[in-house]
Amino acid sequence: MKLSIIVLVFVFNCFSAFADNGYRLWLRYDPIENVQLKQQYNNAISGVFYPGSSSTILAAKSELVSGLKGLLSRQLAEQQAPAANSIVAGTPSTAKLIASANVDLSAVGNEGYIIRTVSLNGKKTTLITGNTDIGVMYGVYHFLRLLQANQQISNLAITSTPKIKLRLLNHWDNLDRTVERGYAGFSIWDWHRLPGYLDQRYTDYARANASIGINGTVLTNVNANALVLTKPYLEKVSALAKVFRPYGIKVYLTARFSAPVEIGGLKSADPLDPLVQEWWKQKIAEIYTYIPDFGGILVKANSEGQPGPQNYGRSHADGANMFADALAPHGGIVMWRAFVYSNETPDDRFKQAYNEFKPLDGKFRKNVMVQVKNGPIDFQPREPFHPLFGAMPGTPLLMEYQVTQEYLGQATHLVYEAPLFKEVLDADTYSKGAGSTVAKVIDGSLDQHSLTGMAGVANIGNDINWTGHPFAQANWYALGRLAWNTGLSSAQIADEWLRLTFSNKTAFITPVKKLMLSSRDLMVNYMTPLGLHHIMGNGHHYGPAPWTNRAARADWDPVYYHRADSIAIGFDRTATGSNALAQYAPEVRKLYENVNTCPEDYLLWFHRVLWTHKMKSGRNLWDELCFKYYSAVDSVRLMQQTWNAQKANVDADRFEQVKMLLAVQEQEAVWWRDACLLYFQSYSKRPLPEGYEKPAHNLAYYQSLRFPYAPGN
Template sequence: MTLSRFVFLFVLISFSASAQKDYKLWLQYNKITNPEIVSEYKSSLKSIISFGNSETLKIATKELETGILSILDQKPEIKKEIEGENNLIIGSQFSLNSDLQKALQSDFEKINNEGFIIKSIALKNKKQLIITGKNDVAVLYGVFSFLRLMQTNKSLKDLNIADSPKTNIRILNHWDNLDRTVERGYAGFSLWNWQKLPDFIDQRYIDYARANASIGINGTVLTNVNANALILTPQYLEKVEALANVFRPYGIKVYLTARFSAPIEIGNLKTADPKDPEVMNWWKNKATEIYKRIPDFGGFLVKANSEGQPGPQNYGRDHVDGANMLADAVAPFGGVIMWRAFVYSEHDANDRAKQAYAEFQPYDGKFKENVIVQVKNGAIDFQPREPFHPLFGAMPKTPLMMEFQITQEYLGFSTHLVFLPKLFQEVLASDTYQKGKGSTVAKVVDGSLYNNKITGIAGVANIGNDLNWTGHPFAQANWYGFGRLAWNPYLDAEVIADEWLRSTFSNDENFIKPVKKMMMESREAVVNYMTPLGLHHIMDTGHHYGPGPWVSNLSRPEWNPVYYHKADKNGIGFDRSKTGTNATAQYAPEVEKLFDNLETCPEKDLLWFHHVSWDYKLKNGQTLWNGLALKYQEGVNQVAAMQDVWNKTGKYIDSERFHEVQMLLEIQYKEAKWWRDACLLYFQQYSGKELPLGVEKPTQTLDYFKSLKFPFAPGNG
């Protein structure tokens, strides 16, 4: 073999090993080196006994075999009967033998249908470890939770865990198009190869299902909310059926986006009026056709009368008419309609932040019981920071599901390291005060505030066909963290970061401690170098890549960044107080009072709710102008600090992922400076003030930044 061929082969093998690590996500199952933990695990996990023979139980057993073998370098014996002690027993409630059912009777009362039990028990005076639940998918959730304990090196002694998901629908929204482009996707093309389906089942479909099941995600919307009616034709439903068959053993239901005009486009009707009997019948027949193929089909997600999408308003009807018509079509099969509340109109002169509330709140209590209204976390559009959406808590008779964006449309795409569970937690912990203090958004979402029958959390997926799934190794943490918070909206983001780091990289505290701190601060860094003190939607338009606070020439006012920051010689910010658009009145009185008063409004939301003088004194004594400039600089400094932290981690992880993140952080640092310089130069025209000490002076002109064009920025679908 020539030297060049040897080098090529060595590089190829190294790359394959690296890609395999990236591809495995948080299911690395790295071998444990701590001798005490190894000894404990080996003595506790000598054999696996599986009660049941379903496809799901086979998957659960195989997962345990794979995980234990990889973590301990010890293959567990698979038994059919309980012999001796220190067996790991798995099986659903009614597949267990009578002794086990009796021993766990009180535990089963603590869990719901998707919950699991992991418990150390004495059976006939012999120690056993059991993973169970009320059905096989619940057992699978328990198996993944158990393997997470092992991955994070937790003790398996005296386990007594009973854990249930707090929401019913825990779902990914894929904004994937039938041509495999992904709207707001930054990790390659769509996973779904429609051309090869239904006959070619890519291994990635199975690995996708496995990854989702490991964090308790139980649904997937395969298609973009900007919907294509073709997905509802027999040609494509056959392909959807093939995916549903792959996902079913992992507890994942398939959902589709319904284009409201489908009866016209693929049904040869002259109208899509939801009150038209022919239209109602068409949708009922379509639902019957789908459920005949896919008995556990979840239902439809609908974006109607928003950003050019057709809807009931095209026919003089309202959202209730549209949602309830579709709800009737899927109700006989147990299906759900998720109706998005993301609406705003160029014909509505109202503040865009007020429009969804104004349009939907009057419909409270009018939707059918299998309709859940899907509301974005904030009233504008997935910004680095927004106050919680005023609809949360304001519709007590209507189930509301949260919509988070996992893909980083407004947060630097997949080149910036941003740990989004910190953002998600901030929103979920926000107090709506709708039923007094403690009426958090999480309690609205999990149904506990108003006793809603159906509950849910949706995440706009950041997954593509890149080798590492998400484009940035750390963007995997946002998929993982979304799943964990969908299961339990009260989890702490720091706990999630700790789990993910240990499962994905290393259990070495010298790595965990600084990198976890870096992750926890990363979201605030992005807010600082992009939109500090409540600024919002000042990204360049269309692709939303980079700063564009100067953009003012688009046809609709609310598409222009100048609409949102309103900078002038007197100050900056959008007045949503009583003296402005009065958007604060959409919140409960306690929250309204907090936001409406310039002195009590949290500074992180200041410019969201108030137009503030450049000379206004912030709480730290700085003027608004100086404080704004220093925030931009702080964001840049924070990214530099992230680089310093990461540069010291090379000895703890594989070199491939180390260098990959290192390069991405360099991009993030350059772009943070770009944001700082472009925004401050632009706003300086209005403030007329010098940059304060401590803020680096730009090396380019404002005209230079304005001249930058990005016609092929990714994610436009």
């Protein structure tokens, strides 16, 4: 009997060591597998000296101690004074010993840090320091990342400071715990049990964000509910803010523009009405009594049915400035979304945000940021950069990405988004000549703005692994890393994330990193190749529906965008069409306006093209479209083969989960291919090229499919 128990315990321990449900994200701290390297680390780290007692320092100390214990398989002593090979973490103001190192911190600001091998009292030590406690915490996470990724630590000289000031997650979470465009379960905010019950997940959320430099979270949906501004909910928000505060994370809320009417008893929400202005001043002051370090508010106004200043004949600047004046005495900011379009404006939806906001440049208060989506339509798999970037030099612009995969296969497709993020950041606006990249617009260097920001619509839910798909964690990670350093490459971030989240084995890293880096392009090619866009199912945006033409608004219908007929396909945005290209600098316009020189990735974005048009490959447009769809499906099948070969290098739980999801992705890629090509074939009247497998169903079958309970809608 005893032998049986011993065997069971042994089996359980082995299983537990190798099983991984993904909850720990990239903060796994499992024992280092490389025995020689682990011994080097153990020899190089004798203990930890950690002066200071703030909540941030204590949280950073806890992270460092637990991280080292897991990675090195031993409990490190907390030293009263540093010995040889100590880790010393703190600010010069908290310990004279750290000040004696004479490390120049003038360039790292309030959040940056230095990690350096120095001599303190004649002893070799690893110093992690900054001007502030949060800078030290960021440095601690960087140091742990080095160990997790099996990097050398014997002679460190690292200086790091964030490129972007506000590094934010936007949660589209509702008070009933549903999540708009959420594909990983319900909201992690358990409003019903707050403020009394504080789930451990809140702390782990804060740890994960701090580890990648995210310093703000907008808790609620941009399609806002005014109730979150009432006393019972402010008490709940205050409880969350208290959990996040040690990790340097400020809380923000979304404000419903009509709140003075809905919860304030006023008859109007006119931003120029003194009664309305006073109501908001009092409401903002009340918020700060609950959350002294409240960051500010995010507003979606006069878009998709949301109320806003235009309801009263006022401008976006009038509305934003009303909030700005109420927030300014407390140090808060306004993030005013530029995602606007209207049924009353029949012009190309591409142009509407620019047309509304460009004339307002320079008319916003200093604590207002205009939050602009990466592209001009709506988070499509591939979009040209938004024309507002570079067009509003007098206004700080805040980048808005969508980390959650609303249009990128949702939580069933493996799509690494860093290449999408980088494609936009590296795009040249030419607003001040060559080299005026989008990255320079949003980091403030192009127009000398000190208020800068990057936000991502979160993909987080209460699934055990946070994001639904294990690889979707990489997109959350990439957002934080790029907001800290826009110069990082997609490959660097993928390599780092894989090492922290899965394994340091070269046999794993090399093929799986290649898989990640190709995933976004191949997804574009089995969904919306050659510049097709917005041909997803209406409402839920799940699956293909290029035939849809009965929505309440024309620009919710795919036919509005692809405009296919028997002669041609695509949206003409040149001077002969909507002339949207006129919103870009002449150099950008010149790149796209000629059908023969336009990059083929954007061909149907900007041009209406004959089915017989000869492509760079030598194929005509129809055959090229077929080639893109079919080759992308083949690439998904290669992804499956790559992953299946990794069974020995991945824990059983996540291996099987990803394997199943890749099978779903392959089926859905085939669905996209067959449904779209059958539909467009009904216009082109051309056969599929020889050698391609035939669709399993006819067009009517695909048009009949319905998904009334698709998630995130």
